[in-house]
Amino acid sequence: MRGWMRGRMRGWALALLLGALRASGTELTFELPDSDKQCFHQELDRGLKFTLDYQVITGGHYDVDCYIEDPNGRTIYRETKKQYDSFPHHTELTGIYTFCFSNEFSTFSHKTVYFNLQVGDEPPILPDMGTRVTALTQMESACVTIHEALNAVIDSQTHYRLREAQDRSRAEDLNGRVSYWSVGETVILFVVSVGQVMLLKSFFTEKRPISSAADT
Structure with a gap:
């Protein structure tokens, strides 16, 4: 009984830690003034997978221009006036990649933009999960299911x-x-009410004629 409880507690502890086993990435919400542009830089190795997700939260028509450049300055992604989008890509060069968000087309709308840059593949839950030939145990299968459910949450x-x-x-x-x-x-x-009162008052005001001067 104690062994079963100890194993169950270890299983739940492992399940709680699975949420941290996600691909490394950057999540940021920033202000983008009108007629302005913000760029972010990330150094990536060749053959690495990254995914850029972004969405305009506030401002104007909730749209923004976005483009990505590789280390040679070649544009690998460009979209104009998008509210949200997702772009997965495998790098072909090693170097610094540039991620830019532009609000230069707007002259008065201030924007708030959220973006999430996920870099690399998600590490395996178990150390030998990619090379093992035997089937997963019931606890390992439950942990994998919980891990996928936590990612979805x-x-x-x-x-x-x-x-x-x-x-x-x-x-x-x-x-x-x-x-x-x-x-x-x-x-x-208020202005109409005061005007009506003044107009009605003018209707009931008696106008006295000016008496002429007496003849001499």
């Missing part, structure tokens, strides 16, 4: 966080417009 949480931030930005923008419209209507209503 992480991806879903990231997606819903971005959607929540985008929806909150739209709601705040709509709330601001409604507030300004309400203030404008209040001012107009």
Whole structure:
């Protein structure tokens, strides 16, 4: 009984650590002013796989220009006015790759951009998983299933966080417009009310004729 409980506890501890066994990457949310461009640089080895995911969270029509250049300056990816996209690629050269986001086409819209750069393949859960010839044990199969489920949960949480931030930005923008419209209507209503009162008052004001000077 104790051995079964100890094995079960080790299995759960291993499952909790599986979420950390993901491909190395960079996740960042940054501000992109109007008529501006932001570039990020990453040194990569040849034959390495990377995946770039990005999405505009706030600002304008929620679009941005994005392009990627290899170490020789050759453009391997370019998209204009995209709200979100995903680009997987295997590097052909060793060197510094440039990832740029441009808001130069906008003259007044400030943007908030999220991007996630995943580099390399995910390491195997078990050390000999790629070379072993025997079938996985029941605990190992359960750990693999839990690991895949945790990865799906992480991806879903990231997606819903971005959607929540985008929806909150739209709601705040709509709330601001409604507030300004309400203030404008209040001012107009006040001016019209005062004008009507003044107009009605002028109808009931008795105008006395000016008496002429007495003849001498």
